[in-house]
Each structure stands twice: as structure tokens, then as C-alpha cells.
Amino acid sequence: MAIDTLNRESSHLANPTLLRKIDELREKNIGQHVPLPQLVVVGDQSSGKSSLLESLTNIPFPRNLELCTRYATQITSRRDLHSQVDITIIPGPHASDAHRKHLEEYHPGMLSPEVFRVVFPRIIKEVNIRMGIRTDTSSSDGNVFSEDVLKVEICGPNEDYLTLIDVPGIFRTPTEGITTKKDIKLVQNMVKGYIKDKRTVILAVLPSNVDPATQEILTLAEDYDKAGERTLGVLTKPDLVTELSAQAAVCNVVLGKKKPLALGYYVIRNRGADDDDNFDRLSVEQLFREKPWSALPADRLGVQALKTRLSELLGQITRREFPELRKDVKKQLIDCQRELDSLGPARQTEQEQRLFLSTVSRQFQELVQAALNAHYYSHSAFEESGELKLITHVVNLTERFNSDFDEKAQLRYFEPQSNNDTEEDADDSEEVEENTWADVSAKQELVDDVDLEDPVLENIITKDYDFDYPQDGIMDWLEGLYLRSRGVELGTFGGAILSSAFKEQSSKWEIMTKVYVSNVIIVIHRFMIITLKMLCTDVRVHEEIWSSVLDEVLNRYRAAVDQAMFLVSIEREKRPYTLNHYFNKKLQVSRGNRMAAMLKGKARKELQPGPFGKGVVTSENLIVDLDSVRHSTTSKSNVEHIKEEIHDILWSYYKVARKRFVDNIYHQAIDHCLLTGPMSPLAVFSQEWVIKLEAEQLETIAGESPTTKERRTTLVKKIHDLEVAMRILRH
Known part of the structure; x- marks a missing residue:
């Protein structure tokens, strides 16, 4: 007998440990996630x-007031x-912290089954008050329905492993002063929320005296x-079906001849509203021994048959879905964390x-230093965006500017010098040649690729790139200048x-310098924008940072332009003067070349005595007579x-x-003012800047938007729930 009982139980009971895990997950509200x-x-x-429910659990649910149908009730029975x-009370998924705490504080203590059945009506009223359910029909205070869940856990040596969830009953007509059309929709949505998933077995309770085809719950x-x-259909109140044709119709439903369900139908005789507390289940179920009920399969009749089938179904679905449940929780945890x-x-x-x-400012400054030192290997961003190779762009622009x-x-071409240059002249010529070899298309790309459309730079940068080559006629211009400006000087000029x-002659220096500095500013401006966007993916925060530093950045751009213009004025407005020895060398070379050019027509080739006493040319040296030298300038005015x-x-x-x-210009306006100096625009967004921000500024710049805050809070809570679920499922 004991072996038969054990075999019978093992055939339909799931592993108690698995069932307990599912109940624990439900208690932790994991059902809202998976x-x-x-x-x-x-x-x-x-x-x-x-x-x-009373028949299945022996819990005396109030049937007239239906107070327990204002929220879901989870009834768990397990052997102990x-x-x-x-x-x-399990707080609903949208419960506030205060409401959650208020519900979790409710605990009437461990009760014996006998005491529990006596005090259960009082417990229901207490639970309604805790949940904020309206209990006084004359008052409008409180809610009619709640997302919170009442959990009743029954333990005992004769209990089966079974968990049922009862949801509020569907109704179609509002009750004046209590329910509204909005409540009708709310209950329907609550029912849908519980039955929509494939892991839920739906126990559709249908009165036997009503045609199942007309029942909204089946639809x-x-x-x-x-x-x-x-x-699974559960047909109740079979005792109210008295007509033979109606009884036959119910039997046809159970036999699958009408509105069939894969899990079939069960017929249950429960205690009615008029039955007293001495209700004897065995005696009332004698009904099923009479025709036409006796013709139905015995395992489809009565509470015990239904209870056995429900335990079996719960065991099957738990065993089947447990591995997938673990995968779902793990996948959601990964997605939420991402x-x-x-x-x-x-x-x-x-x-x-x-x-x-x-942290963002530190990362920004690290990229700035890497970009200035050409340490492009230090971050993948430099390979992904060539626009971040800052110093390379600046060097290319500087070489282009120099060329x-x-x-x-120069406004006008100087007269060409003779080929008898000094070593410095030769080096200078090679430099010019080197600066003009560079690939024109590459240089053009450097300029055209610079974004000139940012309106904040409009009053700072200069957009003109077209420069004419120098004009001819410098000697005529100098002569006119001298004649218009000479004073009483004896053989010289002032x-x-x-x-x-x-x-x-240097009148184009200002505009050419402005364009060069502007190009560097644009490259820096572009670098800062791209780097900030890359480091700060939150668009709002990126815009707030940029907006907060922009005024100072623009001021430093202006300071660099002002420094460049100061250098231009120093060169052009002051009297020409230099201590550079290169000036004297160039001047002496120029004077010597000019003298050589004048004497070249009066020079002759040198003759040396040859064989047999005849004079022959033995050298390419040219000889000029002293008289020729003495009189070389006498013909000049x-x-x-x-x-x-x-x-x-x-x-x-x-030249000097x-x-x-x-x-x-490079060292003072570009390198010092724009790149590496303490007032570089690249140094504005720094950790020092962050430290100096007031609390209100911090909130404005870096504070999360309400949407982000809400989403983060939701994700943090969900991750916590899922981590709890993983621990439950793992052990």
C-alpha cells in the first residue's frame, strides 16, 4: 500500500525543490520580468x-462579499x-517604496490550520486596509482593485505540492458607487496579464448551467x-442543471464533443452560498454516481480528480520550463546590464x-596629449577618425603656410639674384623647392575638409583662401616711392x-596669417567636438559640457588671433631693424652681385704663356681693370x-x-596660444574646471534627465531582481 501510494504521488508530483524555487521566484516578484x-x-x-478555491485548498473564502477578488491571491500548499x-503580502510591480514597506510589515504570524480558518475573514479585512482597498461602499477613499498579491502558504503532512493563483473575476456591469467601466477594463487587463504566457495553465471556471460557447473567459x-x-475547463454547479437536455449538453462538453480543449473539462460540485459549515463533500459528490454523470470518466469528476490533475500539470510544466526559465533570466540580465x-x-x-x-575630462586630456604628441597608437579612436590626428593636421597646415x-x-617680386649665392642662400632655395613639391590634392584636402560652417566661429576666423602671386615692377615702384618721399639727404635716403x-611689401602678411591661424582653430575646434561626442555618448550631457566651456574656448581662439595680429603689427608698424648677422651677409651678397653684374661686360678672360711663347687661355677667370672698377658707377644717376x-x-x-x-607665428600664436600653453582652448575642459563647478552647475551639466533617471532606476531594480532569481535558480 505504501509503495502504491509513493508511485501514485511520484507519477504526478514535480520535484518539491523545483516547485519551491518557483514559489520563491514568484514571491520575489520575478514574474513581472519572466x-x-x-x-x-x-x-x-x-x-x-x-x-x-475553497474545495481545492480548504480555505473558507468569503463568497458573498467577494472581498478577496479585488486582487490576485496566491495559494501555495506544500508538504511539511x-x-x-x-x-x-507581495507588493505589486509598481508599488512605491513606502507602500512596499507598509505591505511587507504585515505578518499575522504562523497560524494553525484551525485558527487560520476562524480568523481568515478578519485577515482579509486587514489585508484590504493594508493594500488601500475601499471597504466602505459609502466612501470614495481607496482603490477598488490592487496590483498587490495576497500570499497564503499552507504546510502540513497531508498537503499536496500545488500553487494556484486566483485573479479577480470578470464582470461586465459596473456597480454603482463601487466599480466603474474603467474597473471593468482594469480587471480584464489583469486577467490577460496572468494568462498570456505559454508557461501558464488557465483554469477557466464555467457554470454548468451556462453554455460554454457563450462564456467570455473562453474567448x-x-x-x-x-x-x-x-x-483546462472547470464546470461548476452541476446540481443546478436539472433538465435532461441541459445535462446531456454538459456531458457533451466533458466528452469533447463541443468546445473541445486539449486539457479537457472537469465537473466539480462545490459548497453553495446556502450550504452551512457542516457541508459534507463526500455526500454531495454522490451526485456523480447518478445518471447522466456516472457515464462520464471517473477521473473527470470531483475535486480530488481535479486536484490530482492540477498537481500533475504543475509538475509537468515546471520540469519542462525550468531550463528555459534559467536561460530567460540570464539573457534578460545580460541585456539589462548592457x-x-x-x-x-x-x-x-x-x-x-x-x-x-x-573622468570624462581626464580621458579628454589624455586624448589631447596623445594627439599633440602623435601617439596615435595609444587609442583606437585615432584610427577610426583621421580628424583626431591633431598635430599632423597642424604641421601640414604650418608647412603649407610657410610655403x-x-x-x-611679398607684394612684388624682388629682382632675381645672381647664382653666386652663399651657402645660406642655397639652403634657402632648397627649402622653397621642398615646400612646393608636396602633393597639391593632399594639401587641398587639408583645407577643404575643414568644417567652416559652425556659426560660433563666424566672427573669429577668416575664410578667404585666394592669394595672388606677387606683381612685377619692383624697381619702378621703389623709384616712385623714393621720389615721393625723399628729403634733403646727401647721396642717401631716410x-x-x-x-x-x-x-x-608685407601688406598681405595680415590676411595670410589670419587664414593660417583660422585653419588651425578650425582643426582644433573640430577635434574638441568629435572627442567630446566620442567620450560622452549622452547627447544632452555632451551639449551641456560644450555649451559651458564654449565661451572660454572662443575667448582663447580670439586671444590667439590677437597674438598673431600683434606679431604682424610688430613686424610691419615698427622701423625695420635686426641684429641677425644673416641680414648683413645677404646685403653684402646682394651688393657684390650687383657690382659683378655691372662689371661683367667689361671683363676679359685671362691669358697665360703657352708653348713656343704664344699666349693661350688657360683659365676661365675673368679679369677687370682697376679703371673699369673705378668708373663702373659713374654712369649711374x-x-x-x-x-x-x-x-x-x-x-x-x-628675407630675415x-x-x-x-x-x-607658429611658436607664439599657434603652439603657445592654441596648442600647449596654459591658456590653450584644449586645456579648458579639465579636471580643474570640474572641481570648480558649483553644485547647481554640476546638476545642470551632468545631472541625469528625468527619463534617464527613471530608466536607470528601473534597470537597477530589475538587475537586482534578476540576480536574486539567478541565485535561486542556481542553488
Whole structure:
């Protein structure tokens, strides 16, 4: 007998440990994230749901007031050595922290089954008050229905492993002063929420005296269980079916001849509203020994048959779905963590906000230093975006500026010098050649690829790139300048003439310098925008950071332009002067070349005695007589001599000033003001800047938007729930 009982139990009972895990998951509200294996009792308010629950659990649910149908009730029975009942409230998925705490504090203590059955009506009223359910029909305070769940756990040596969830009964007509049309929809949505998943077995409670084809609950179940594979029909109140034709119709339903379900139908006789507490289940179920009920399969009749079948179904679905349940929880945990990571570090407190901005600013400065030192191997961003190779772009623009400046910065071409240059001249010529070899398309790309459309730069940068080559006729221009400006000088000219000549000859320096500095500013501007966007994926925070630093960044751009213009004015507005020995060398070379050019027509080739006493040319050296040297300048007018002198001095000084100026512009305006100096725009967004921010500024810049806060809070809670679920499922 004991062996037979054990075999019978093992045939339909799932592993108690698995069932206990599912109950624990449900208690932790994991069901709001992943569907859990469960048996859900659904039906109309008048279908006999409460009586069925009492028959299955021996819990005396109030049937007239239907107070327990205002929220879901989870009834769990499990086998234990000691008989006791535990009552708790599981807060709904959207419960506030205060409401959650208020519900979790409710615990009437462990009760014996006998005491529990006596005090259960009082417990229901207490639970309603805790949940905020309206109990006084004359009052409008409180809710009619709640998302909270009442949990009743029954333990004892004779209990079967079974968990049922009872949801509020469906109704179609509002009760004046109590329920509304909105409540009708709310209950329907609550029922749908419980029956929609494939891991739920739907216990559709149907009165036997009503045609199942007309029952809304079956129609609702079909919406989510189209094949009827997980819907089990429970026909109640068979004693109210007195007509033979009606009884035959019910039998046809049970036999699958009408509105068939894969799990079939069961017929149950429960205690009615008029039955007293001495209700004897065995005696009332004598009904099933009479025709036509006796013709039905015995395993489809009575509470015990249904209870056995429900335990079997719960065991099957638990064993089948447990591995998939673990996979679902793990996948959701990974997805939630990935989404939470995409939101970046939490930025809800001042400390979190300052730490977040400090981290971003540190990463920004690390990329700045790598970009300035050409350490492009240090971060993958440099390979992904060539626009971040900052120093390379600046060097290319600087070489282009130097080349253009050498070719086009002078207003008029100087007279060509002879080939008898010094070593410095030769090096200078090679430099020009090297600067003009570069690939034109590559240089054009450097310029055209610069974004000039940011309106904030409109009043800072200069967009003109077209520079004409120098004009001819420098000697005529110098002669006119001298004739318009000379004073009473004896065989020479005043310093004012040289100042005027240099200022006009360098008149393109200002615009060419502005364009060069503007190009570097644009490259830096682009670098900063791209880097910030890359480091700060939150669009709102990125925009707030940029907006907060932009004014200072623009001020530093202006300071660099002002420094460049200051250097231009120093070169062009002051009297030409230099201590560079290169000036004297260039001037002496120029004068020597000019003298050689004048004497070249009067030179002769040197003759040396040859064999047999005849004179022959033995050298390419040219010989000039002293008289020729003495009289070489006598044919020149004073004006001719002066303009040549002005030209040679201007040319020699221009060469020195140009080199000095290009170097100064790079070192002072570009490198110091824009790249590496303490007032570089690249240094604005720094950890020091973050430290100085006030709390309100921090909140404005780095504080999370309400949407992000809400989403982060939801994800953190869900991850916590799923981690709890993983621990439950793992052990």
C-alpha cells in the first residue's frame, strides 16, 4: 500500500525543490520580468471561483462579499512535518517604496490550520486596509482593485505540492458607487496579464448551467491559447442543471464533443452560498454516481480528480520550463546590464556627477596629449577618425603656410639674384623647392575638409583662401616711392622710406596669417567636438559640457588671433631693424652681385704663356681693370643708385623678417596660444574646471534627465531582481 501510494504521488508530483524555487521566484516578484510556471484560476464573478478555491485548498473564502477578488491571491500548499499557515503580502510591480514597506510589515504570524480558518475573514479585512482597498461602499477613499498579491502558504503532512493563483473575476456591469467601466477594463487587463504566457495553465471556471460557447473567459483564453493546449475547463454547479437536455449538453462538453480543449473539462460540485459549515463533500459528490454523470470518466469528476490533475500539470510544466526559465533570466540580465552600461556611470548625486565629469575630462586630456604628441597608437579612436590626428593636421597646415608665405606673401617680386649665392642662400632655395613639391590634392584636402560652417566661429576666423602671386615692377615702384618721399639727404635716403617700402611689401602678411591661424582653430575646434561626442555618448550631457566651456574656448581662439595680429603689427608698424648677422651677409651678397653684374661686360678672360711663347687661355677667370672698377658707377644717376640700394636692403631685411615672422607665428600664436600653453582652448575642459563647478552647475551639466533617471532606476531594480532569481535558480 505504501509503495502504491509513493508511485501514485511520484507519477504526478514535480520535484518539491523545483516547485519551491518557483514559489520563491514568484514571491520575489520575478514574474513581472519572466513568465513563471503557474496555474491561474479565471472566471466570472458568479462562476463559482471562490467555492472552487475553497474545495481545492480548504480555505473558507468569503463568497458573498467577494472581498478577496479585488486582487490576485496566491495559494501555495506544500508538504511539511508541521501544520501551519503563513500569510504575507507581495507588493505589486509598481508599488512605491513606502507602500512596499507598509505591505511587507504585515505578518499575522504562523497560524494553525484551525485558527487560520476562524480568523481568515478578519485577515482579509486587514489585508484590504493594508493594500488601500475601499471597504466602505459609502466612501470614495481607496482603490477598488490592487496590483498587490495576497500570499497564503499552507504546510502540513497531508498537503499536496500545488500553487494556484486566483485573479479577480470578470464582470461586465459596473456597480454603482463601487466599480466603474474603467474597473471593468482594469480587471480584464489583469486577467490577460496572468494568462498570456505559454508557461501558464488557465483554469477557466464555467457554470454548468451556462453554455460554454457563450462564456467570455473562453474567448479571452483563446486570444492567448489559440490551440487550447493549456486551457483546462472547470464546470461548476452541476446540481443546478436539472433538465435532461441541459445535462446531456454538459456531458457533451466533458466528452469533447463541443468546445473541445486539449486539457479537457472537469465537473466539480462545490459548497453553495446556502450550504452551512457542516457541508459534507463526500455526500454531495454522490451526485456523480447518478445518471447522466456516472457515464462520464471517473477521473473527470470531483475535486480530488481535479486536484490530482492540477498537481500533475504543475509538475509537468515546471520540469519542462525550468531550463528555459534559467536561460530567460540570464539573457534578460545580460541585456539589462548592457543597457545600463550604455547609460554610463550613475549621475544622481553631486559626488557621482563630479566623478563622471572628472573622468570624462581626464580621458579628454589624455586624448589631447596623445594627439599633440602623435601617439596615435595609444587609442583606437585615432584610427577610426583621421580628424583626431591633431598635430599632423597642424604641421601640414604650418608647412603649407610657410610655403605659401614664401611664394606669395611679398607684394612684388624682388629682382632675381645672381647664382653666386652663399651657402645660406642655397639652403634657402632648397627649402622653397621642398615646400612646393608636396602633393597639391593632399594639401587641398587639408583645407577643404575643414568644417567652416559652425556659426560660433563666424566672427573669429577668416575664410578667404585666394592669394595672388606677387606683381612685377619692383624697381619702378621703389623709384616712385623714393621720389615721393625723399628729403634733403646727401647721396642717401631716410629710414622712413625703408619703413614704408617694407610695410607695403608685407601688406598681405595680415590676411595670410589670419587664414593660417583660422585653419588651425578650425582643426582644433573640430577635434574638441568629435572627442567630446566620442567620450560622452549622452547627447544632452555632451551639449551641456560644450555649451559651458564654449565661451572660454572662443575667448582663447580670439586671444590667439590677437597674438598673431600683434606679431604682424610688430613686424610691419615698427622701423625695420635686426641684429641677425644673416641680414648683413645677404646685403653684402646682394651688393657684390650687383657690382659683378655691372662689371661683367667689361671683363676679359685671362691669358697665360703657352708653348713656343704664344699666349693661350688657360683659365676661365675673368679679369677687370682697376679703371673699369673705378668708373663702373659713374654712369649711374643718384636715383638709380638709391633705388638699387633700397631694393638690396629691403630684400635682405625681408628675407630675415619673413623667416623670423613665420617662426614667431607658429611658436607664439599657434603652439603657445592654441596648442600647449596654459591658456590653450584644449586645456579648458579639465579636471580643474570640474572641481570648480558649483553644485547647481554640476546638476545642470551632468545631472541625469528625468527619463534617464527613471530608466536607470528601473534597470537597477530589475538587475537586482534578476540576480536574486539567478541565485535561486542556481542553488
